[in-house]
Amino acid sequence: MTVQIHQRSAVLEAFRAAGIRQVLTDPVEVAIFAKDACPLDQAMPAFVVVAESADDVVAAVRVCNRFSLPFTARGAGTGISGGAVPVEGGVVISLAKLNRILEVDPENRCAWVGPGLVNLQLSEHVRPYGLHYAPDPSSYMVSTIGGNVAENAGGPHCLAYGVTTNHILGLELVLPTGEVVTLGGKAAEYPGFDLRGLVVGSEGTLGIVTRVLVKLTPNPPELRTLLISFRSLADAAAAVSAVIAAGVIPVALEMMDRPCLEVIEEYVHAGYPADAEAVLIVEVDGLPGKVAAEAEQVAQIARAHNAVEVRLATDPEQRARLWFGRRAAFGAIAKLKPNYYLHDFVVPRTRLVEVLTQIRTICEKYGFVPLNVFHAGDGNLHPLIVYDYAEAGAYERALRAGQEIIRVCIAAGGTLSGEHGIGIEKRDLMPLVFSPEDLAAMRRLKRAFDPNNLANPDKLLPLETAGQEAAH
Amino acid sequence: MAVSADLRETLVGLVGPENVLTGPETLLYAVDGVAPKAVVFPETRDQVREIVRAARRERLGVLPFGGGTKVGFGNPPAAYDIAVVTRRLNRVVDYSPADLTVVVEAGLGFDRLTDLLRREGQFLPLDPVGPGRSTVGGIVAAGLGGLRRAFYGPPRDWVLGVAAVAGDGELIRGGGRTVKNVSGYDLCRLLAGSWGSLGIIVELCFKVFPLPPEDVLAVLGLPAPADLFGLGRDVWRQVPYPAAILGLDAESARTLTGRGPAGGALLVLFSGVRPDLESQLSQLRSVAGGRAEFFEVVRDDDLPGLWARLCDHPDLVGRDLPVWVRLSVPPAEIGAFAPNVAGRRFLADIAGGIINLYREPDDPAGMVDLRRRANAAGGSLALGRAPAALKAAFPAWDALPAPELMDRVKRALDPDGILSPGRLVR
Ligand SMILES: Cc1cc2nc3c(=O)[nH]c(=O)nc-3n(C[C@H](O)[C@H](O)[C@H](O)COP(=O)(O)OP(=O)(O)OC[C@H]3O[C@@H](n4cnc5c(N)ncnc54)[C@H](O)[C@@H]3O)c2cc1C
Numbered sequence: 001m002t003v004q005i006h007q008r009s010a011v012l013e014a015f016r017a018a019g020i021r022q023v024l025t026d027p028v029e030v031a032i033f034a035k036d037a038c039p040l041d042q043a044m045p046a047f048v049v050v051a052e053s054a055d056d057v058v059a060a061v062r063v064c065n066r067f068s069l070p071f072t073a074r075g076a077g078t079g080i081s082g083g084a085v086p087v088e089g090g091v092v093i094s095l096a097k098l099n100r101i102l103e104v105d106p107e108n109r110c111a112w113v114g115p116g117l118v119n120l121q122l123s124e125h126v127r128p129y130g131l132h133y134a135p136d137p138s139s140y141m142v143s144t145i146g147g148n149v150a151e152n153a154g155g156p157h158c159l160a161y162g163v164t165t166n167h168i169l170g171l172e173l174v175l176p177t178g179e180v181v182t183l184g185g186k187a188a189e190y191p192g193f194d195l196r197g198l199v200v201g202s203e204g205t206l207g208i209v210t211r212v213l214v215k216l217t218p219n220p221p222e223l224r225t226l227l228i229s230f231r232s233l234a235d236a237a238a239a240v241s242a243v244i245a246a247g248v249i250p251v252a253l254e255m256m257d258r259p260c261l262e263v264i265e266e267y268v269h270a271g272y273p274a275d276a277e278a279v280l281i282v283e284v285d286g287l288p289g290k291v292a293a294e295a296e297q298v299a300q301i302a303r304a305h306n307a308v309e310v311r312l313a314t315d316p317e318q319r320a321r322l323w324f325g326r327r328a329a330f331g332a333i334a335k336l337k338p339n340y341y342l343h344d345f346v347v348p349r350t351r352l353v354e355v356l357t358q359i360r361t362i363c364e365k366y367g368f369v370p371l372n373v374f375h376a377g378d379g380n381l382h383p384l385i386v387y388d389y390a391e392a393g394a395y396e397r398a399l400r401a402g403q404e405i406i407r408v409c410i411a412a413g414g415t416l417s418g419e420h421g422i423g424i425e426k427r428d429l430m431p432l433v434f435s436p437e438d439l440a441a442m443r444r445l446k447r448a449f450d451p452n453n454l455a456n457p458d459k460l461l462p463l464e465t466a467g468q469e470a471a472h
Numbered sequence: 473m474a475v476s477a478d479l480r481e482t483l484v485g486l487v488g489p490e491n492v493l494t495g496p497e498t499l500l501y502a503v504d505g506v507a508p509k510a511v512v513f514p515e516t517r518d519q520v521r522e523i524v525r526a527a528r529r530e531r532l533g534v535l536p537f538g539g540g541t542k543v544g545f546g547n548p549p550a551a552y553d554i555a556v557v558t559r560r561l562n563r564v565v566d567y568s569p570a571d572l573t574v575v576v577e578a579g580l581g582f583d584r585l586t587d588l589l590r591r592e593g594q595f596l597p598l599d600p601v602g603p604g605r606s607t608v609g610g611i612v613a614a615g616l617g618g619l620r621r622a623f624y625g626p627p628r629d630w631v632l633g634v635a636a637v638a639g640d641g642e643l644i645r646g647g648g649r650t651v652k653n654v655s656g657y658d659l660c661r662l663l664a665g666s667w668g669s670l671g672i673i674v675e676l677c678f679k680v681f682p683l684p685p686e687d688v689l690a691v692l693g694l695p696a697p698a699d700l701f702g703l704g705r706d707v708w709r710q711v712p713y714p715a716a717i718l719g720l721d722a723e724s725a726r727t728l729t730g731r732g733p734a735g736g737a738l739l740v741l742f743s744g745v746r747p748d749l750e751s752q753l754s755q756l757r758s759v760a761g762g763r764a765e766f767f768e769v770v771r772d773d774d775l776p777g778l779w780a781r782l783c784d785h786p787d788l789v790g791r792d793l794p795v796w797v798r799l800s801v802p803p804a805e806i807g808a809f810a811p812n813v814a815g816r817r818f819l820a821d822i823a824g825g826i827i828n829l830y831r832e833p834d835d836p837a838g839m840v841d842l843r844r845r846a847n848a849a850g851g852s853l854a855l856g857r858a859p860a861a862l863k864a865a866f867p868a869w870d871a872l873p874a875p876e877l878m879d880r881v882k883r884a885l886d887p888d889g890i891l892s893p894g895r896l897v898r
Contacts, residue, residue, distance in 0.1 A: 107804035152654040163652060165661065166629050181874040186802035187851035188617050188626065188824050191869035192878050192896065193670070197628060197661025201654045221712060245570040247593055247682030287712060289747035346650035348571045378652045379571075418652035426655075433655060437642040441885060442657045448880035460656065 008046065011067050015049060018059035022050035033092040036077045036084040039341055039395075041424050045072070045086040050094045054172065054180070054210035060093050061208065062178040064454055072456045073204040075116060075147030078139045080342055081423025083151065083203045083459055093208060095146050101125050102211065108186050109216045110169055115146025115209045122214065131216035134161035137419070138330060146209050152201030154419035156252040156326070157283075159377040161217060163419065165200040170213030173199055176206070176450035184213065198445070203421050204456040206449040220251075220285035224295045225319045227311040228302045229276035233257055236278035237352040239305040240376045243282070244349055246301060248294050252283040253377025254326055257356075260333070260371040260384075261325075267332035270325025273309055280376065281326055283319075329373045337386040341398045343405060347414035349379040358408045359383050366401040380418035381409070406432070422460045430462050476509075479530070479553070483512050486522045491515070491560070501537055501555040504548035505860050508535070508555040515560040517635065517643060517674040524672065524890070525641035527554055533893050536668040538579065538610025541602035541786070544796065544857025545614065546667055547868045550894030556672055558609050565675065566649075569594060572680050573632060573649055578609025578673045594680045597624035603783050609673040615665025619782060620741070622803070622823035623715045628664035630678050636663055636671030639886025649677050662881075668892040670885040684743035687715070688771045689778065690756055692740070692764035693733025697722070697814060700736050701807040703763055704822030707740055708803070711755045716741040718782065719820040721813070724789040728781050733765055738822075739782070785819040786856065790830035793817060795858045797829040799842070801851030808849065812842055825851070833862045843870060869896065 008025075015023045024030050025047055035042035046069075049060040064071045070090040077084050086092045098114035101122065105111060106129040113122060119140040123132040136155035137143055143153065149171070154163040161167075170184030184196035199206050230236040236255060243250065256264070258277045264270050272279055280302070284294040299310045313319040333340055347355050356372065363370040363385060374382040385401060387394040406416065406429060416426050416433055430439060443461055447453070483492045493501075493511040501511050509532075514520045527534045533551025537543070538558050558579030565575040569592040576585060582596075583604050589595050599618025600606040612634075617626040633647035636659075646659025663671055694700055700719045708717055718739040720728065725737035738760075742752045757767060770778055781788055790796055799809065803825035813820070813829055820827040839862075843853040847870060855868040872878050875897075882889070882897045889898060 105802075105804075108802045152658075154652055158652070162625070162629060163654075165658065166625060175877065181877060183873060185850055187800045188621060188826055189615075189798070189800035189854070190852050190873065191854060192872040192874070193881055194615070194628060194661050194665050195874065195877065195881065197658055197664070198881075200661075201658050218712070241570055244572060249682065287744060287748035287751070289745045289751075293745050346648075346652050348568065348573070348650060350568065350570045375652075379650055380652050413649055415648040415650050415653045416655040418650070419654055421654050422656065430656060433648065434645065435643075438645050438656070438659075441638060441642070441644040441659070444884035445657055445662075445881065448884040449877070 007067065011047065011063065011069065014063045014066065015047070015060065018063055020049055020056050020059055021052060024048040024050065033074060033086065033094070036079040036082060038080050038082040038085070038423065038425055039339055041082045041085045043086055043088040045092045046089045048092045048094060050097060052097050054098065054174070057093060057174050057208050057210050058178055058180060060091065061174050061176065064091055065178055065452060068452065068454070070454050070457050073146070073150070073208045075144030076118070076142045078143045079147060079151060079421065079423065080344065081417065081421045081425040083421055083423040083456070085424060087457060095144065095208070098210065104129065105186070106131065110186055110213055111216060112211055112213050113145055115144060115149070115212055117145045119143055119145060119148060126216055130219050132219055133167065133214055134158070134217045135164045135167055138327065145212050145214065149200050149209055149212055150202065150204045151419065151421040154375065154378070154380065156254050156375060159253055159375065160249050160251040165197060167215045168196060168200050168212060169215050171196050171199055171209050172211035173207045174210055176452065176455035186213065201421070203423060203460045205446060205460050207455055222288045222291040223283065223285045223319065224291050225313040225322050226282045226295060226298055227272070227322045228280045228282065228307045229273040229309045230278045230305070230307055231276070233278045233356055234353045235306045236280055237356060237376070239280065239302050239307065240352060241350055242301045242305060243298055244377065246297060248297055250282045250294070250298065250377060251285045252281065254281040255279070255372065255374055255376035256326065256329065257372040259369050260329060260373045263332045263336055263371065264325040264329055267335050268325060268328040270328065271321065272325050276308065281322060326373065333371060333384060333386060337388050339389045340384055340386045341402060343381070343383045343402060344417050344420035345381050345406065345409040345414050346418035347379045347381065347409050347412045351412040352376065352379060355381065355408060355412050359405050362404045362408065363401050366397045368398065368401060378418065424459060427460055428462050479510060482526050483510055483523065486526070487512055487514050487519050501557070503535060503543055503552060504863060506549060506552050509553045511555040511557060513557050513560050517561070517637065520556060520637045520672055520674055521641055521643055523554065523556055524637050524639065527890055528639070528641055528888055531888060532890060534890050535892050536613065536672040538607035539581070539602060539605035541600070541606050542610060542614045542616065542856070545854065545868065546895035548860065548863060548894065549892065558607055561674055564588060573651065573677060574680055575633070575649060575675065575677045576608055577675050579607050582606045582608060582611060589680055590683070593683050595683050596630060596678055596680050598627055598630065599783050601783060601786050603780055608676055612664050612676060613666060613668050613673055617824060617826065619718060619821055620716045621821060628661050631660040631664055631676055632679050633677030634660045634663050634673060635675040636673045638671040639888065639891045644671065647677065651679055667896045669882060669896045670891065672891070685745050686749060687741060687743045687775055688749050688753065688769055689775055690740045690753060691729050691731065691768045691770060692738040692760055693725070693731055693766040694735030694738060694763065695733070695765045696735040698810065699763055700738060701810050701820070701822060703760065704738055705804065705807060707738070707756060707759055708823050710759050711752055713742070713752070714740050714823060715743045716821065717823040719822050720789070721817050724817050724819065728778065728788060731766065731768065738764070782819065785828055789817050789819045789828070793830040793832065795831045795833050795862065796856030797831065798854045798856045799827040799829060799846055799851065801825045801846055801849045805849040805851065828856070833859050836862065836865055839866055872897070
């Protein structure tokens with residue numbers, strides 16, 4: 001689908017004629033749009049449209065249709081499954097400049113925002129109203145609401161509050177054919193299919209989101225954070241299950257294992273217990289009585305599972321200190337080796353211990369020590385393999401270890417991705433969890449939105465081999 | 473309507489003669505006055521698949537049927553040949569209390585699921601209408617929020633996995649059994665609220681929740697109806713974490729709560745631990761101040777019965793009234809609709825911006841105006857039930873957003889348009 005040289009100027013002219021001011025074509029400039037944070041893939045786009053308005057997006061999509069050019073929406077490019085990697089010679093449509101907060105409606109606890117708005121800026125902006133935007137992916141300082149919507153992002157606080165889709169009330173979507181539709185809104189119920197729900201998590205394959213109506217959540221009157229250390233990973237994981245089984249749903253329940261703790265200590269000195277095999281960060285929020293009771297319950301369960309230390313933070317400063325290492329984990333890990341491969345799977349919470357043990361065995365077989373920092377309360381694992389691309393065979397070994405880990409997770413009743421999406425990285429693994437009929441139905445849905453197959457093609461669904469096309 | 477011998481024979485061959493009705497009993501499954509030619513009671517998903525395939529060969533209209541509690545929604549079916557009753561698809565497939573997940577077949581009664589979960593101290597906060605008759609599949613297919621929607625979210629937020637037989641007769645699955653999942657398109661959300669138009673849901677995996685330690689319901693009687701929504705919104709703004717804020721007209725308040733405040737009743741539910749509940753109740757008292765003529769607290773054994781009666785609002789509040797109007801507006805706009813409910817019977821979810829209004833089929837012009845105002849406020853109006861004559865003049869739904877796209881989505885899963893044709897989309 002590469003653009004022919006003689007077409008290049010015609011396309012560029014069409015973008016300009018449609019009123020788009022910023023189109024990048026210089027190979028040096030477009031190179032940074034060739035990949036996201038996934039180590040696996042990259043491809044050079046021929047054009048990068050830096051949209052300055054929703055109209056620009058519509059115009060760009062129409063031009064792409066005219067020239068049959070595949071296009072890929074891009075937020076901050078922090079995706080880890082290759083979702084924002086363009087088709088070679090295709091078009092990237094950057095939404096980063098559509099970053100305005102268009103309306104805050106405290107009475108209905110929601111806000112209309114541009115898709116390029118950075119997650120954290122939203123919560124900061126609505127703080128004066130006593131509200132916040134609950135989904136907080138670890139990348140919240142850079143990732144965009146549009147990217148979060150497209151990947152159905154999760155975060156530490158999604159355990160109690162739910163992932164992105166639970167917080168998206170409405171969307172404005174530019175369809176792959178260039179029409180604009182508004183889905184959902186401030187009321188609870190609208191007639192027709194929940195296409196808003198279908199678009200969330202669709203990785204830019206069903207169109208480009210140009211406005212988002214997000215739900216805002218009242219800030220809790222009381223918040224307590226516990227940092228609990230254990231001498232064994234099994235004890236920590238068992239404590240996680242026991243907390244949930246006891247009927248306590250903390251707002252956050254995060255785990256870090258020893259290799260991860262060592263790196264955090266070495267690079268950011270978070271003051272975490274040095275001799276722990278695993279650390280849990282548990283946060284409870286709500287009214288004072290509930291918070292006190294739950295914090296006590298969590299501490300008791302932890303002690304019953306051989307916790308060696310329970311630290312409690314009640315004021316914001318102490319809380320920030322407990323969270324600091326967790327928030328800084330990825331930055332610290334990046335300093336360890338030049339490359340890392342961050343995985344994302346979910347398993348039923350009750351299978352955590354068994355799966356973590358298997359992951360360690362697999363990684364050791366390939367000569368790696370996995371680092372684990374993850375959303376334990378959801379059973380959402382993020383085993384991380386650090387390697388040096390320059391070292392012969394290291395990258396291939398990391399990939400092979402990853403493939404084996406995936407199979408272990410699926411065998412334990414898990415799924416391919418909890419929050420990072422399928423993208424390119426896992427598209428060919430989809431048949432591990434979905435039948436040919438399931439995939440055929442998803443393909444037909446894609447076609448219903450995108451008859452010309454231009455919106456971020458070849459993502460999320462396995463590549464079609466000839467003759468696989470279901471007869472309909 | 474006479475049924476062709478062929479159809480009966482096919483269906484009997486699939487599920488056995490005891491599970492096919494073609495006689496006058498089909499009237500029990502009438503929708504908008506139209507009885508199906510045949511009613512089938514499949515017991516397995518394979519049977520559902522075969523039934524849909526048979527129907528597709530003959531281009532017959534198929535309506536999935538759960539407990540029938542929400543069958544009044546939607547436009548009259550364009551074709552209604554077979555009712556597929558899910559009631560015998562009622563197995564509990566897998567319940568893992570420690571994972572807070574349960575997998576059940578779609579025809580399982582909500583009350584049975586509730587009993588099962590309660591034994592483990594868990595629940596599913598959906599509050600369906602007609603809790604004694606609703607099936608889980610029907611609740612999800614309708615997607616209507618329950619009385620605690622504003623606090624716990626609508627049914628779609630509780631569905632982790634789904635299996636359904638699409639209109640092409642294939643079994644399709646979305647989601648899974650884990651509490652988080654972004655693998656492929658979210659078919660769970662697509663099927664939730666699709667009103668049987670895309671697939672017949674056969675199995676669901678739900679996320680469940682620990683039962684709160686305690687619930688209390690404050691019943692406030694109002695001297696005059698004008699202040700009901702206003703007070704409800706003040707409570708929503710000023711009292712933390714209400715699990716529900718409901719408004720009832722005077723007469724319904726009398727039937728349901730036994731007290732007859734002239735201005736109707738505001739009901740506020742709190743869930744949690746005792747010290748918090750006491751402080752929430754006292755904050756509620758101070759917000760209500762002199763605006764309530766009485767303030768009663770229902771708790772313990774008295775509460776579940778009252779709550780179940782509230783969930784039964786279409787039958788109790790709407791008793792003898794043929795029209796159920798479901799109005800959904802941005803919550804802060806609800807006050808503007810007070811004049812529309814004045815003197816009528818209603819149950820409102822003030823926190824969620826939903827009004828269930830019950831009335832006579834009189835004044836169709838008033839209905840048109842109400843719809844226009846709901847739309848102008850950014851909301852919607854749906855008919856939950858209405859006589860055929862009213863439905864003929866007044867569509868059951870507002871104009872669909874993105875109708876062509878919806879149509880293409882429909883064709884993607886139901887290429888020949890045999891599932892619930894005409895009820896929601898073509
Ligand atoms: C250090 C680190 C930590 C992370 N932690 C988390 C975490 O805790 N939880 C989590 O869920 N993820 C996490 N991520 C992954 C990533 O940040 C999320 O997937 C995020 O939602 C991507 O947002 P983005 O703006 O960077 O999107 P991009 O990477 O730019 O795009 C992601 C996908 O969204 C599509 N897209 C972008 N904008 C639009 C739009 N407006 N309309 C339609 N499609 C669009 C793109 O085409 C692409 O398919 C992490 C990543 C890193 C690098």
